[in-house]
Amino acid sequence: MKKAFFIKKFEIFQKEFLEISKIIIQPNIIYDQKKYNFFIKKYIKLEKIVSLHEKYNKQLVFLQEAEFILKKDPDINMKKLAFAEKEKILLKIDSIEKESYNIFFKENTEKIENDRxxxxxxxxxxxxxxxxxxxxxxxxxxxxxxxxxxxxxxxxxxxxxxxxxxxxxxxxxxxxxxxxxxxxxxxxxxxxxxxxxxxxxxxxxxxxxxxxxxxxxxxxxxxxxxxxxxxxxxxxxxxxxxxxxxxxxxxxxxxxxxxxxxxxxxxxxxxxxxxxxxxxxxxxxxxxxxxxxxxxxxxxxxxxxxxxxxxxxxxxxxxxxxxxxxxxxxxxxxxxxxxxxxxxxxxxxxxxxxx
Structure with a gap:
């Protein structure tokens, strides 16, 4: 899966999360139970996506470091370690992408269902x-x-x-x-x-x-x-x-x-x-x-x-x-x-x- 797609999706949800975070602390929302429950549910959903976003960014940084060593470091042993580490990182990235994909398209699946x-x-x-x-x-x-x-x-x-x-x-x-x-x-x-x-x-x-x-x-x-x-x-x-x-x-x-x-x-x-x-x-x-x-x-x-x-x-x-x-x-x-x-x-x- 293309990383650009996930980065763009994560950025959209990150922006929405920041907006909701500001809304739920406003007094008129806190004292309105229905509105507060509505926004807190959205906040919880977005919080999970933001957490995945942070994990994803960390793994991308680790991947860059491993690739840098593979390209630039003359030490063969370091390259072996970097190669093994890169394989682990790619597996973690793939896992995060799959979990994120399911979340991203859950609402889309429900929309298709609802349109029947x-x-x-x-x-x-x-x-x-x-x-x-x-x-x-x-x-x-x-x-x-x-x-x-x-x-x-x-x-x-x-x-x-x-x-x-x-x-x-x-x-x-x-x-x-x-x-x-x-x-x-x-x-x-x-x-x-x-x-x-x-x-x-x-x-x-x-x-x-x-x-x-x-x-x-x-x-x-x-x-x-x-x-x-x-x-x-x-x-x-x-x-x-x-x-x-x-x-x-x-x-x-x-x-x-x-x-x-x-x-x-x-x-x-x-x-x-x-x-x-x-x-x-x-x-x-x-x-x-x-x-x-x-x-x-x-x-x-x-x-x-x-x-x-x-x-x-x-x-x-x-x-x-x-x-x-x-x-x-x-x-x-x-x-x-x-x-x-x-x-x-x-x-x-x-x-x-x-x-």
């Missing part, structure tokens, strides 16, 4: 019909948000309940970081409200799960057909002419990961198969991502980053007109506007929290 399109899965949880109705409400919230951003979306799987939906899967495509924006929505969304059927006026609590998957290409996740168990069945519909009389619905099970996907929105088995493969590919990819996240530092294991679906992340409280995100302890007292797709403020706060 996404698959959004909504599923009813505890609460029966009320949970199914809430899936429908959240579906409306997200689709209104997508329209505001100019993103295109298509429902690729929907399973209706007696009221609302038991499950909805949406394919989302748009400019900008679609997955990077929506990934913070993964988790359990809880609703507290009085159901229409409740005569006593009691508040009920229901929950749904939201999963956001990065959309991947077949070249990235190669699924062997020998690893698939394919089943076909008749699509469930509203009755009459809408019920599919052929087995066009598809259920795929990926045997190695035991992930199962169903798709019955299309009347063609071939189209349902293609959509099911797309969802399956994203789920497998998501699993691989989560395995990598577990190996990263404690900082990268935060709920915001992993999108752990087993943990309650947000509560929608109708009586108090409040939506609360429990990861950042933020409440917005305008629930109706939030459910009308005005969720950008919360997403921005979550993005800042992750940095």
């Amino acid at each position: 399109n996404a698959i959004l899965e909504l599923r009813s949880g505890t609460g029966g019909n009320e949970a199914c109705l809430f899936v429908e409400d959240i579906l409306r919230m997200y689709t209104m948000y997508f329209k505001k951003l100019g993103w295109k979306y298509k429902i690729i799987q929907a399973q209706k309940g007696i009221k609302g939906y038991k499950e909805v899967i949406i394919d989302i495509n748009g400019k900008g970081n679609v997955y990077g924006t929506l990934k913070f929505e993964s988790g359990v969304h809880r609703v507290q409200r009085i159901p229409k059927t409740e005569s006593q006026g009691r508040v009920h609590t229901s929950a749904i799960t939201v999963a956001v998957l990065p959309k991947v290409q077949d070249i990235e996740i190669n699924i062997k057909y020998s690893d698939l168990k394919k089943e076909t069945f008749r699509s469930s519909g509203a009755g009459g002419q809408h019920v599919n009389k052929t087995e066009s619905a598809v259920r795929l099970t990926h045997i190695p990961s035991k992930i199962t996907v169903e798709c019955q929105e299309e009347r063609s088995q071939h189209k349902n198969f293609d959509k099911a493969i797309s969802i399956l590919r994203s789920r497998i990819y998501k699993n691989e991502m989560e395995k990598k996240l577990k190996k990263r530092s404690i900082e990268r294991k935060s709920l915001v980053s992993t999108g752990d679906r087993s943990v309650k992340i947000r509560t929608y409280n109708y009586p108090k007109n409040r939506v609360t995100d429990h990861r950042i302890h933020k409440s917005i007292y305008n629930l109706i506007e939030f459910l009308n797709g005005n969720i950008q403020e919360m997403i921005n706060l979550l993005k800042n929290f992750e940095k």
Whole structure:
């Protein structure tokens, strides 16, 4: 690797480190906990790079000294020692360059990840019909948000309940970081409200799960057909002419990961198969991502980053007109506007929290 590249990169980070060092000692930053936490996280990241920079510069100086002896010193024994020392120095330089390269391009890798399109899965949880109705409400919230951003979306799987939906899967495509924006929505969304059927006026609590998957290409996740168990069945519909009389619905099970996907929105088995493969590919990819996240530092294991679906992340409280995100302890007292797709403020706060 070219040393000029590393020297230039190190200088950029060194300059940023000096700027952050001045910012974090300012009184208005110290007394603002959110701002201070934001800058201290950046400071810690940059401090490691600056430390590598110092080690790198020392090794470059040692390398110059060894090369000077090899060129100028007439003593053969000194040249032998200098040659052996040079080999050790080059190994240390190579090690520092590799470690630095991983740090430099970690953010770039995350950017590529965030720029992907996404698959959004909504599923009813505890609460029966009320949970199914809430899936429908959240579906409306997200689709209104997508329209505001100019993103295109298509429902690729929907399973209706007696009221609302038991499950909805949406394919989302748009400019900008679609997955990077929506990934913070993964988790359990809880609703507290009085159901229409409740005569006593009691508040009920229901929950749904939201999963956001990065959309991947077949070249990235190669699924062997020998690893698939394919089943076909008749699509469930509203009755009459809408019920599919052929087995066009598809259920795929990926045997190695035991992930199962169903798709019955299309009347063609071939189209349902293609959509099911797309969802399956994203789920497998998501699993691989989560395995990598577990190996990263404690900082990268935060709920915001992993999108752990087993943990309650947000509560929608109708009586108090409040939506609360429990990861950042933020409440917005305008629930109706939030459910009308005005969720950008919360997403921005979550993005800042992750940095």
